[in-house]
Amino acid sequence: MVLFTEMYLSELINIPVVDRLQEPVGRINDIFVLFGDRFPKVVGLLIKHVSDQKESVLLLSEVDLIGKKFVVTKVIKSRLAFTSPREGEIALVRDIMDKQIVDVDGVKVIRVNDIKLAMVDQEVRLIAVDVGFSGFLRRLGLEKITSWFLKLFHFNLPESLIGWDHVEPLKTDISKGLIAIPHQRASELHPADIAQIVSQVHSAERTAIFDSLSEKTAAEALHELEPHIGARIIQLLDTKKALRILEKMPIDEAADVLGDIPEDRREEFLRLMKVKKSAEIQKLLKHPDETAGGLMTTEFIAVPQTYTVEETINYLRETSPLAETIYYLYVVDENERLIGVLSLRSLIVNACDILVSDIMIKEPITVFPEMSNRIVAEVISKYNLLAVPVIDKDKKIMGIITVDDVIDFMLPPLSRRKREMLG
Amino acid sequence: MKMFKKWRRLWFFLAVLGPGIITACADNDAGGITTYSVAGSSFGYSLLWMLLITTFCLAVVQEICARMGAVTGKGLSDLIRENFGLRWTFFAMTILLIANIFTLIADFAGIAASLEIFGIVKWISVPIMALIIWYTVLKGSYKIVERIFLVFCLVQFAYVFSGLMARPDWGLALKSTFIPSFSFEPHYLLLFIGIIGTTITPWMQFYIQSSIRDKGINIKQYKYERMEVLFGAFFTDFISFFIIVACAATLYKMGIEINSAKDAAIALGPIAGNFAETLFGLGLFGASTLTASIVSLSSAYAICEAFGWENGINKRFNEAPVFYGLFTVLLGIGAAVVLLPNISLIFVMLLSQEINGFLLPFILVFMILLVNNKKIMGQHVNSRGYNILAWFTVVALIILTIILLVVSFSALLG
Numbered sequence: 001m002v003l004f005t006e007m008y009l010s011e012l013i014n015i016p017v018v019d020r021l022q023e024p025v026g027r028i029n030d031i032f033v034l035f036g037d038r039f040p041k042v043v044g045l046l047i048k049h050v051s052d053q054k055e056s057v058l059l060l061s062e063v064d065l066i067g068k069k070f071v072v073t074k075v076i077k078s079r080l081a082f083t084s085p086r087e088g089e090i091a092l093v094r095d096i097m098d099k100q101i102v103d104v105d106g107v108k109v110i111r112v113n114d115i116k117l118a119m120v121d122q123e124v125r126l127i128a129v130d131v132g133f134s135g136f137l138r139r140l141g142l143e144k145i146t147s148w149f150l151k152l153f154h155f156n157l158p159e160s161l162i163g164w165d166h167v168e169p170l171k172t173d174i175s176k177g178l179i180a181i182p183h184q185r186a187s188e189l190h191p192a193d194i195a196q197i198v199s200q201v202h203s204a205e206r207t208a209i210f211d212s213l214s215e216k217t218a219a220e221a222l223h224e225l226e227p228h229i230g231a232r233i234i235q236l237l238d239t240k241k242a243l244r245i246l247e248k249m250p251i252d253e254a255a256d257v258l259g260d261i262p263e264d265r266r267e268e269f270l271r272l273m274k275v276k277k278s279a280e281i282q283k284l285l286k287h288p289d290e291t292a293g294g295l296m297t298t299e300f301i302a303v304p305q306t307y308t309v310e311e312t313i314n315y316l317r318e319t320s321p322l323a324e325t326i327y328y329l330y331v332v333d334e335n336e337r338l339i340g341v342l343s344l345r346s347l348i349v350n351a352c353d354i355l356v357s358d359i360m361i362k363e364p365i366t367v368f369p370e371m372s373n374r375i376v377a378e379v380i381s382k383y384n385l386l387a388v389p390v391i392d393k394d395k396k397i398m399g400i401i402t403v404d405d406v407i408d409f410m411l412p413p414l415s416r417r418k419r420e421m422l423g
Numbered sequence: 424m425k426m427f428k429k430w431r432r433l434w435f436f437l438a439v440l441g442p443g444i445i446t447a448c449a450d451n452d453a454g455g456i457t458t459y460s461v462a463g464s465s466f467g468y469s470l471l472w473m474l475l476i477t478t479f480c481l482a483v484v485q486e487i488c489a490r491m492g493a494v495t496g497k498g499l500s501d502l503i504r505e506n507f508g509l510r511w512t513f514f515a516m517t518i519l520l521i522a523n524i525f526t527l528i529a530d531f532a533g534i535a536a537s538l539e540i541f542g543i544v545k546w547i548s549v550p551i552m553a554l555i556i557w558y559t560v561l562k563g564s565y566k567i568v569e570r571i572f573l574v575f576c577l578v579q580f581a582y583v584f585s586g587l588m589a590r591p592d593w594g595l596a597l598k599s600t601f602i603p604s605f606s607f608e609p610h611y612l613l614l615f616i617g618i619i620g621t622t623i624t625p626w627m628q629f630y631i632q633s634s635i636r637d638k639g640i641n642i643k644q645y646k647y648e649r650m651e652v653l654f655g656a657f658f659t660d661f662i663s664f665f666i667i668v669a670c671a672a673t674l675y676k677m678g679i680e681i682n683s684a685k686d687a688a689i690a691l692g693p694i695a696g697n698f699a700e701t702l703f704g705l706g707l708f709g710a711s712t713l714t715a716s717i718v719s720l721s722s723a724y725a726i727c728e729a730f731g732w733e734n735g736i737n738k739r740f741n742e743a744p745v746f747y748g749l750f751t752v753l754l755g756i757g758a759a760v761v762l763l764p765n766i767s768l769i770f771v772m773l774l775s776q777e778i779n780g781f782l783l784p785f786i787l788v789f790m791i792l793l794v795n796n797k798k799i800m801g802q803h804v805n806s807r808g809y810n811i812l813a814w815f816t817v818v819a820l821i822i823l824t825i826i827l828l829v830v831s832f833s834a835l836l837g
Contacts, residue, residue: 098504098512100731111731113509131731139509232639 003065006118008130009092010139016070017047017058019077024050025058028071031117032057032089038165039125042117043089045071047082056082060124092126095169101129102168102197109197114138116161129167132160191217195224198233207236215241219248222257231260234269243272251277252297252405255284259294284399292376293369295406296390296399302330303356305339310352312342325402327386331360337395340364366391369398377406443648443655445717446485446631448576450659451666452714453533454526454779455621456579456707457772459663460687462614463670464679468592468599470611470618471667474660475600477622480816482656483809484787487794488628489652492635493645494803499632500729502793512729515789522625522782523722526714527757529775532768533711535761536684540704545761553758556716557751561736575709579662581702585694586665589672596668612827613777619820620780622660626718628786629725642803666690681769715757723750784820787813 009031017025030046044057058073062080065072073080090096092115100109113135116128130138134157137143147157194213198206198221210218210233222230222245234242234257246254246269258266258281270278280298287293301319303312316326329347331340340360350359365383367376369390380388380403387402451459462470488499495502500519504512534552535545559567606612631652640648669690674681681687688703695702720736723746727734733743740747761771791813795804805813 098508108733111504113731136509136730140513229639236641 001122002060002063002124003067004117004119004124006116006127007066007068008135008138009097009115009117010135011068012066012117013093017045017073018070019073019075019080020064021076023077025073025077025080026050029055030091030093032085032091033126034089037125039120039127040090040164042124042126044083044085046085046091057085058082066124096129099169103131103162103166110162110167126164128161128163130159130161132158134159191220192224194221199225199229206233210237210245211241215244215248218245223249223253227256228260230257234258235261235265239268239272243269247273247277250297251280251299252284252295252399255281256289256294259285259289287369290373291369292367292371292373292390292401293398295373295376296369296401297405298399300330300387300389300397300400301326301328302332302336302338302397303342305331305333305355305357305360307356308352309347309350309354309356309359312347312356316347325387325400328400329356330364330389330397330400331356332397335394336397338364338366338389338391338397341389364389367401368392373406376401380406443485443489443631443651443653444658445573445634445713446627447655447659448573448579448710449714449717450622450624450627451576451579451662451710452526452530453536453707453711454529454772454776455663456533456666456710457529457681457687457769458614458617458621458776459666460670460674460690461681461769461773462618463667463690464674464681464687465614466611467671467675468596468668469604470614471596471600471664472603473615473618474622474664474667477619478656478660479812480619481623481659482653483812484623484628484790484816485631485652485656486649487790487805487809487813488632489635489648490645490803491790491794491800492632493640493642493648494800496636496639496641498636498725498728499629499790499793500725502799503789504729504731506793506796506799507789511789515786516726516729518782518785519625519629519725520722522779523718524753524756525775525778526624526626526718527753528760529772530711530715530718531757531761532766532771532775533707534715536768536772537704537708537711540684540688540700549758549761552712552715553754556712556719557754560716560720561747561750573709573713575705576713578702578706578709579666581691581694581706582662582665582669585691586669586672588693589669589690590693591668591672596671600664607826607830609827609830612823612830613773616780616820616823616827617773617776619816619823620778620783621776622663623783623816624779625783625786626721628790630717630721633721633724669693682767683769687769715754719750719753719757722753723747780820781824784817784824787817787820791817 012028012031014027014029016027019025026047026049028045029048031042032044032046033040034043042060044059045063046055047058048055058080062073062075063071064074085091096115097112100111102108103110110131112129112131114130115126116130117124118127119125120127134143134147137146137157143157150157194209194217198209206229210221213221222233225233234246237245246257249257254277258269261269270282273281284294284296284298287296301316303315307315312329316329327344329342329344330338331342333339340357340362341364342356342360346359347356365379365385366389367379369392376388379385380401385403387400389397390399390401391397491497491499491502497505500512500516503515507515531549531553535549538548538552539545635648670687673690673692674686677689679686679689684703684707685700688700691699691703724734726732726749727743727746730745732745734746735743738746760766761768791805791810794800795810797804
């Protein structure tokens with residue numbers, strides 16, 4: 001077992017390594033850890049040798065003591081065994097220090113100022129990252145003097161350590177051949193939180209995060225993002241994965257994302273998708289973004305006026321997985337013209353044999369595909385609707401717009417416009 | 424549908440077309456206009472040759488940053504932090520902060536000087552403009568601000584026409600452009616560094632790389648962006664060239680030394696006659712305000728990104744206190760220095776460009792090391808010719824700074 005209590009990475013880097021006879025061996029350049037445990041285990045030290053300035057790995061099993069000023073090995077210099085870095089090991093300075101990581105609890109992206117190592121379960125482990133001001137000062141070599149100065153005024157430097165079990169590293173450099181760091185904690189997050197993290201990191205890392213998510217989570221996270229960011233991610237993903245994500249998205253969201261990617265790529269996706277879905281999306285793409293037509297989805301539930309309550313409920317059971325909202329059901333006549341709307345509530349409280357045309361609300365509120373987003377939002381907000389149907393000139397129902405599609409337009413516009421600085 | 428597609432393509436084109444052109448326009452800000460005007464009025468055409476060289480250097484340096492943005496999808500301060508560690512980042516950010524504070528002071532001096540032409544004293548104009556910039560940028564209409572002041576910048580085209588109508592000595596002008604001349608006079612050397620410092624500034628490198636990242640331009644789309652960046656560099660110096668020519672053909676010929684914005688406006692006389700001052704004032708006002716908005720905001724972004732502090736105008740104040748604090752303090756310092764009594768606005772504008780010139784090599788060294796790192800740039804590292812030009816700029820600037828210091832000291836010692 002190694003003698004060690006706790007230290008920061010910045011304090012360890014560049015300290016001398018000596019053998020048991022105090023003969024100098026080299027200096028620590030980096031520290032290797034193995035991922036897998038909750039707190040990753042330190043497995044080796046990257047040593048720059050005094051003799052030839054070359055680098056090689058000293059396994060931790062060869063080390064007797066890690067102290068504040070130096071590291072001592074168990075045997076004499078000539079009997080030390082060195083290895084080279086193994087695949088799957090993460091170098092703390094190279095891969096974690098100064099990089100961005102995700103704070104899963106605070107849902108934000110932070111930069112690692114320092115890394116704390118400590119003895120846990122008989123092993124030297126990475127236990128926390130320092131993202132605060134004291135880590136910042138320590139790296140500059142100013143921590144002691146600042147804290148001494150602050151003590152004169154009875155202040156203490158606040159520590160802001162985040163436990164390693166509360167963060168998620170971002171894998172960035174595929175070219176280095178690193179193993180993928182598991183993102184299981186990231187996928188446990190709410191899709192809206194994932195979206196918030198994704199909008200804060202760089203494009204390569206975005207793709208890495210999306211790669212590691214399940215298709216369902218990815219689809220949900222993707223539609224929480226601005227369509228143009230979503231479009232960039234979809235283009236960078238592997239085509240197969242992108243297709244599966246697109247298929248899992250509601251049609252209107254998929255159309256929004258596809259609307260923002262270059263024509264040739266878009267057509268490729270549409271060709272590869274399921275025929276029915278692709279046709280629906282193409283229909284939606286014809287409408288300009290800013291209108292009711294661009295906002296609507298074609299996944300809604302319409303029943304003929306001749307249906308009874310029981311028939312409608314049975315129909316609902318068969319089709320509901322597809323529909324975006326089932327709180328409203330639309331009643332159409334034999335020419336597919338919209339003649340009424342039915343709430344889920346009235347469907348449940350009425351007897352089985354009653355015709356839907358008897359309990360529906362006639363002449364429902366509707367919008368036209370050419371209407372602007374803003375007007376649609378006003379209509380939905382004025383009549384307190386969960387969804388509003390879009391009809392064409394012949395009163396045929398084309399699609400519906402749900403309240404979550406327009407909620408952005410109802411919020412004060414500034415909060416949306418401020419999303420990106422210059423882009 | 425057809426029409427719609429066409430508009431969409433145009434929109435995409437314009438969106439990509441942003442960074443290079445905006446940087447180009449903001450480049451000829453208060454400090455820029457003043458430096459070129461003083462260069463033309465004090466030394467006639469004789470500094471034109473170095474404009475030719477700086478254009479090449481500008482194009483190379485800007486292209487390096489744009490390429491790094493497209494390849495890595497990261498900002499320059501991100502890259503410095505991730506590859507040089509915290510100490511070097513601290514050093515680079517200190518350099519950037521000093522350079523940007525001086526740029527901001529120059530731009531507020533430009534705002535003060537331009538509005539003085541319209542009879543508004545600086546005690547009123549500077550605080551009000553600082554508040555307007557602060558409010559509009561933070562309240563989310565940054566894009567609108569940017570567009571409005573870009574239009575103001577078009578006024579600078581007046582220099583092209585004025586330069587043509589002033590009947591300059593074209594033979595001498597062309598000769599001076601292609602055949603270098605040199606002088607060891609401190610004033611000449613200062614302007615020399617000032618011209619480099621105003622054309623290639625530290626903030627531009629951070630800004631252009633961030634905007635390319637924010638636009639999500641990747642290496643495939645980059646060939647268009649590259650053209651835009653190169654065009655932007657040419658465009659900046661096209662205007663600069665005519666500022667010097669117009670000043671040389673009017674002020675230098677008449678033997679007028681520039682002591683205030685009104686003097687500098689004389690160079691627009693050949694085209695605008697009695698309106699010269701108005702025109703000059705509008706151009707200076709637009710460029711100064713645009714640059715002040717960009718520099719204050721982009722400094723706050725660059726520094727917060729480097730150190731991992733929360734940033735972004737979509738955050739609330741208590742979520743990103745350092746970001747908002749920096750932005751506010753920077754604007755405040757810029758405005759406050761200009762309000763010091765008895766300060767010469769022209770002097771401040773010139774000085775800031777010279778300081779930018781001194782500080783530029785430090786940032787350039789970081790950039791060259793980054794762009795040549797195969798781990799970061801892969802196959803898109805610099806070619807040898809590029810590196811020669813880039814290192815040439817660094818070495819030339821350092822040598823010039825040393826010469827200047829030696830000459831100034833020996834002048835002081837008599």
